[in-house]
Amino acid sequence: xxxxxxxxxxxxxxxxxxxxxxxxxxxxxxxxxxxxxxxxxxxxxxxxxxxxxxxxxxxxxxxxxxxxxxxxxxxxxxxxxxxxxxxxxxxxxxxxxxx
Numbered sequence: 001x002x003x004x005x006x007x008x009x010x011x012x013x014x015x016x017x018x019x020x021x022x023x024x025x026x027x028x029x030x031x032x033x034x035x036x037x038x039x040x041x042x043x044x045x046x047x048x049x050x051x052x053x054x055x056x057x058x059x060x061x062x063x064x065x066x067x068x069x070x071x072x073x074x075x076x077x078x079x080x081x082x083x084x085x086x087x088x089x090x091x092x093x094x095x096x097x098x099x
Contacts, residue, residue, distance in 0.1 A: 001063070001064045001065075001066065002037065002064065003046070003060060003064055004034050004035050004036075004037055005037075005064075006060055006063050006064050007034075007035065007049055007050075007053065007060075008035045010053050010055060010063075011053065014053065016052070016053070018031060020052070021049060021052050021053070022049070022052075023048070023052065025044075025045055025048040025049075026041065026045045026048070030045070075094070075097065075098070078090070078094055079091070079094045082094060
């Protein structure tokens with residue numbers, strides 16, 4: 001799912017008014033063009049929207065990917081778990097996979 005759709009659904013699900021969401025950060029017309037998928041917005045505007053929705057960028061990505069972790073996150077988790085378990089073979093496998 002695309003970011004603009006996730007933001008629109010989050011706003012709706014949390015019953016947040018558009019005016020409360022955008023505040024003084026961006027115009028309503030800019031927000032509407034973004035939500036309809038007609039244009040992108042500045043990163044600072046995106047981060048302000050996420051802040052108002054109480055959602056991190058990582059959470060946005062997670063939701064947009066259909067609640068699946070990225071390959072990078074899955075790999076990083078393997079490394080962390082192998083390191084915590086002091087699993088030398090697991091770390092070697094992660095190293096080889098990274099190459």
